[in-house]
Amino acid sequence: MGYVDEVLAKVKEKNASEPEFLQAAEEVLESLRPVIDANEAVYRKEALLERLVEPDRQFKFRVPWVDDKGQVQVNIGYRVQFNNSIGPYKGGLRLHPSVNIGIIKFLGFEQIFKNSLTGLPIGGGKGGSDFDPKGKSDREVMAFCQSFMTELCKYIGADVDVPAGDIGTGAREIGYMFGQYKRVRGMYEGVLTGKGLSYGGSLARTEATGYGLLYITEELMKCHGESMEGKTVVVSGAGNVAIYATQKAQQMGAKVVTCSDSTGWIYDPEGIDVELLKEVKEVKRARLSEYAAARKSAEYHEVSADQRSGAGVWQIKCDIALPCATQNELLIEDAKQLVANGCKAVCEGANMPTSLEATKYLQENGVWFICGKAANAGGVATSALEMSQNSERLSWTFEEVDAKLQGIMVNIYHNIDDAAKRYGMEGNYVAGANIAGFEKVANAMIAQGVC
Numbered sequence: 474m475g476y477v478d479e480v481l482a483k484v485k486e487k488n489a490s491e492p493e494f495l496q497a498a499e500e501v502l503e504s505l506r507p508v509i510d511a512n513e514a515v516y517r518k519e520a521l522l523e524r525l526v527e528p529d530r531q532f533k534f535r536v537p538w539v540d541d542k543g544q545v546q547v548n549i550g551y552r553v554q555f556n557n558s559i560g561p562y563k564g565g566l567r568l569h570p571s572v573n574i575g576i577i578k579f580l581g582f583e584q585i586f587k588n589s590l591t592g593l594p595i596g597g598g599k600g601g602s603d604f605d606p607k608g609k610s611d612r613e614v615m616a617f618c619q620s621f622m623t624e625l626c627k628y629i630g631a632d633v634d635v636p637a638g639d640i641g642t643g644a645r646e647i648g649y650m651f652g653q654y655k656r657v658r659g660m661y662e663g664v665l666t667g668k669g670l671s672y673g674g675s676l677a678r679t680e681a682t683g684y685g686l687l688y689i690t691e692e693l694m695k696c697h698g699e700s701m702e703g704k705t706v707v708v709s710g711a712g713n714v715a716i717y718a719t720q721k722a723q724q725m726g727a728k729v730v731t732c733s734d735s736t737g738w739i740y741d742p743e744g745i746d747v748e749l750l751k752e753v754k755e756v757k758r759a760r761l762s763e764y765a766a767a768r769k770s771a772e773y774h775e776v777s778a779d780q781r782s783g784a785g786v787w788q789i790k791c792d793i794a795l796p797c798a799t800q801n802e803l804l805i806e807d808a809k810q811l812v813a814n815g816c817k818a819v820c821e822g823a824n825m826p827t828s829l830e831a832t833k834y835l836q837e838n839g840v841w842f843i844c845g846k847a848a849n850a851g852g853v854a855t856s857a858l859e860m861s862q863n864s865e866r867l868s869w870t871f872e873e874v875d876a877k878l879q880g881i882m883v884n885i886y887h888n889i890d891d892a893a894k895r896y897g898m899e900g901n902y903v904a905g906a907n908i909a910g911f912e913k914v915a916n917a918m919i920a921q922g923v924c
């Protein structure tokens with residue numbers, strides 16, 4: 474049995490109750506097979522894969538808080554510190570009822586490679602809680618965040634582990650958590666990213682994931698002799714990533730004709746009006762039907778709860794597709810439609826939006842496909858730039874941060890392209906991303922000895 478198969482068998486035996494983590498470990502190790510086979514003797518002796526798939530440590534803790542009726546509630550908090558061989562642990566805090574240790578481990582494992590790809594000194598970690606901020610008052614959210622941080626603050630620090638936002642953790646939650654860290658530890662340090670601009674946040678962090686997605690897409694097109702100018706783009710989602718991806722695509726001369734939310738999708742053949750979209754989603758926090766009501770050229774397609782709302786987006790003829798909503802939103806039938814319509818490139822703004830079957834179909838049919846690990850790394854990269862500014866006690870201008878982000882994304886494209894070519898898989902950017910992310914971490918782990 475080869476080394477990869479041996480380790481995968483052990484991972485399955487030890488983590489049988491964590492399907493998401495098993496899926497991630499299998500996906501990554503399978504695509505690393507050529508690198509591991511080429512270095513098997515060294516990696517085996519070092520037990521490199523056994524060390525890579527086992528987190529450095531993980532914390533699980535009780536989070537008691539009092540609701541508005543005076544009732545004590547109890548949630549569970551998690552932080553998984555997966556791998557710090559290239560820098561302090563870094564990864565978001567997810568607040569959602571579905572959170573469990575398997576999901577946090579899957580996200581933390583993926584984060585190791587994504588963070589490595591940015592070229593910045595950040596290791597992999599992730600955390601969160603099964604607390605649901607939706608429908609809670611500000612006071613309840615603050616009570617939860619303070620209790621959560623009272624325990625978490627024992628394990629994190631600006632040079633140890635720097636959490637950030639994720640699903641359910643926005644600027645409000647980061648603010649409450651930062652306040653409690655300061656109060657309990659008595660230290661003012663960059664222990665969290667995604668902070669408000671008045672207390673250490675970075676300009677361009679809001680735009681970073683969407684803009685970064687377009688910088689890497691533009692480089693991909695350029696390297697295939699194409700440009701963004703005049704291209705028709707379909708985008709799913711209408712949140713942070715989708716809005717700023719749409720804005721940057723239009724600045725580059727492309728026309729974005731779709732967006733979606735969980736209740737419906739828009740086809741606007743004249744091009745999405747980003748200012749109107751921002752007004753509807755960021756200011757009013759309303760449904761996309763309000764966009765259609767305010768814009769003559771837009772068609773609104775409402776969907777029922779049992780339908781996939783993004784699915785309609787992939788039916789529209791396009792040159793480039795950017796899934797920016799959620800996991801598993803682009804399935805095999807969507808991939809077939811995109812290919813039939815002549816789509817040239819799919820780049821993932823969301824985490825895991827394309828199913829494995831759809832990814833394979835797109836790749837086999839000549840569509841250039843960049844996975845989220847590489848394509849949406851602009852968000853965490855800019856978080857790392859926030860850490861640098863906090864350490865320097867300086868704030869950079871929007872233009873400085875944006876220029877650095879652009880350089881990072883162009884670099885990621887060339888790194889994943891080169892890695893795929895080195896192992897005879899030219900054009901397979903998924904394998905390239907896993908390989909390029911892994912190589913740096915593996916070298917650092919070996920150099921640092923058995924730890």
Ligand code: NDP
Pocket residue numbers: 640682710711712713714715733734735736781782783797798799800802822823824825849850852853
């Ligand atoms: P937001 O919550 O801001 O936006 C998500 C959007 O997707 C919303 O418009 C939401 O609709 C829509 N959506 C959610 N579920 C569905 C569904 N089942 N069908 C159709 N639409 C849906 O999140 P972000 O934009 O921040 O994140 C989007 C993705 O990008 C996630 O996978 C996230 O993990 C990933 N990502 C985000 C980064 C960031 O910096 N923000 C960094 C890296 C990755 P509605 O408004 O109705 O809820």
